Structures are given as C-alpha cells and as structure tokens.
Amino acid sequence: MHCKTFHKKKIVIIFTACILMMGILGGRLVYLMIFESEYYQKLAQDLHERERSIKAARGRIIDRTGTVLADNRTVCTISVIHSQIKDPEAVIQMLCKELELSEETVRRRVEKVSSIERIKSNVDKEVGDAIRAYQYEGVKVDEDFKRYYPYNELASKVLGFTGSDNQGIIGLEVKYDEYLEGISGTILTLTDARGVEIENAKEERMESIPGNDLIISLDYNIQSYAQQEALRVMEAKQADYVSILIMNPQNGEIYACVNVPEFNLNDPFTLNSGVSTEGMTEQQKQDALNQMWRNQCVNDTYEPGSTFKVFTSSAALMSKTTSVNDQFSCPGFKIVEDRRIRCHKVGGHGGQDFTHAIMNSCNLYIQ
Secondary structure, eight states: OHHHHHHHHHHHHHHHHHHHHHHHHHHHHHIIIIISHHHHHHHHHHHTEEEEEEOOOOOOEEOTTSOEEEEEEEEEEEEEOGGGOSOHHHHHHHHHHHHTOOHHHHHHHHSSOSSOEEEEEEEEHHHHHHHHHHOOTTEEEEEEEEEEOTTTTTTHHHHOOBOTTSOBOSHHHHHTHHHHSOBOEEEEEEBOTTSOBOTTOOOEEEOOBOOOOEEOSOOHHHHHHHHHHHHHHHHHHTOSOEEEEEEOTTTOOEEEEEEESOOOTTSTTSOTTOOOOTTOOHHHHHHHHHHHHOOHHHHOOOOOGGGGHHHHHHHHHHTTSOOTTOEEEEOSEEEETTEEEEOSSTTOOEEEEHHHHHHHTOHHHHO
8 A cells, every 4th residue: 555655656746747847848949939039030041041242342532623543343252162062173273273373272272161261352353254154063253342543653642542351551541431431232142951052042132332432632633743743853853752742722622742652552562662572571561561651741740941931921922021023132141140041052043033032942032
C-alpha cells in the first residue's frame, strides 16, 4: 500500500513538472512568435539577402563661368562570391590577366570563404566590361564613380582631391564634403541557405542620390593665366615656389589662387618634384606629400612688403596730400632723421609722377 502511494506521488510530480515545462516552452514560443517576430524576421531576411553598395555620383565643382573643374568618371568594382564560383582556376587566371594583379593576391581573395569578397575597385569601365563578357559565375562587376579632374594640375591646392572611398581629403573637397558626397545606394539579392543566389529572383535596388554641385568664384581663364605667369617667374627667379592671389576688391571673391609647383589631382600621391618615395619611411613619405599639398596662400605668412604700398598710396590720394600728376625725383635713397631709407633700385628711378611710381614700386615715393 505504501509503495503504491509512493508511485502515485512520483507520477504526479513528474506530470506536474512536464506540464510546467510545456507551459514555459509554450510561453517562450508565444513570446518569440509575437513579441520578437520583427527581430527574427529581420535576421532571416539578412541571412537570405546579399547587399552590395552603389556609390553615389559626387557633386561637381564648377567655376564662375560654368567650366567643370572636378567631375566623375564611371569605373567598376570587381568582386567574387565564393559559393557561386564553379571554376576557380579559370576565374583566378582571368582576373590576374585583366586586373594585372599577382596570382597570390587574387587566389587568396577568390578562395576566401565569405559572402562576397572585393578584388579591386576603381577599375576602368573598359576593363570591367571585358571581365563581364567572360560570364563567369560568381564574378560580380558593379559600376560606380571615381573623381576625375579634367585640368590635372589646375588649382590643385584649392580644389583638393578624394580618396579611394570618394571622401574628400584636402581643399574644397573636404571642406564641402557633406554637400558633395551624396547618398550611396544598395543592391539586394536573394540567396538560399548556402549563400547561392536564387535563380530568376528579382534584385531589389535602392538607387543612389547624387551629391550637390559646388559653384565657386574661381575663374578658369584667370587661374590658367596666373598659373602660367607664376611658372614663368619661378623659372626666371629660381624660386622654390610662387603664389598668386587675385581677388575682387569690391566683395572679396577669389578669382585665382595659384601655388606653383602644383600637383596632378588625378595622381595626388606621386611627388611633383620627381623624387622617388622608395627608401622613405612612411612618416617621411607622408611629410613630403603634406608639403606638396600645402596651400601657401592660406597656410604661410609673410611680410606684406610692396603689396602694402597699395594702401599707403590710396590713403595719400584719399587725403589729397598728393595727386596722380605730382612729380617726384628718386635718387635711390632718402634721409629721415637718423635713418637712410633706400629704394629697391640702387641708382634710383629719377624723375617720375605718381602713376610711374606705382608702376616702379618706388619705395621713397609710396612710403
């Protein structure tokens, strides 16, 4: 009798424990299916979707006359999807040939087990089209944009340039980056549990939004002429660099900002001095590049010298202490109390009026 009672209690305890566990599991199931359904639905969607980005066209930089100083060029990004490649050796040999990369580099990326592996970006469209023509499974060719500067060295230290990710690095490109960069788009492709794209499944595209154009006060013609003159002066004077800044005195607009030697905006990591970076440490190379990119008109300070004569001569005219017809003789120096003020022309300019004193930048007359 005692044994039967013991077994009944044991059965009740086990039955109660089973009911309790089923209740807990049922409650957990209800919680996951109702309250956490959106979260797990998103996880499942991410598992079955492969996302590839579409670069946005960066806004152009345009001068006051409508000349485009910074534009975009269509390039391609080459990627591979490991699970879809059926002939890896053929793919490796083809990519080595078309992209001019080492077999070791290409093989490492093709054989890497990942959802998608980028082989090379900023590839010329002609090369991308050639790779697409092979029609190898698992090889993706996506078109995007690369920054392009039609006039190479023109206003290089003003415009600046972008990196491989199309982000501004120096100059106007980085100053107005948030307005120029645009919003990238995406391509969503459905895949099965193995990561293989589902055949005939529709791709979902979210198109990119181009960046805003930037219109600046710089004038292409004035900038070009000033740059030519700066190069001529630098050669004639054997100067390290020459800077020219041309402004509208009425409103401060910059029409030209020249700093020669300039550098090639389409190849900004090659030194314009012709010096090879081989043998340099990373720090030495970076210092050399920073020096090449430096905008002397903005970053350097210097004594105003003859440029300040514009102010003293204007003050003289406005106060009517002199006129454009006044005559003056420059013997090459002038004694003021205990000081001898010399003109930059040792022999003096001789007789001259106000206009010629300005033209000759005569120290005695204008000061």
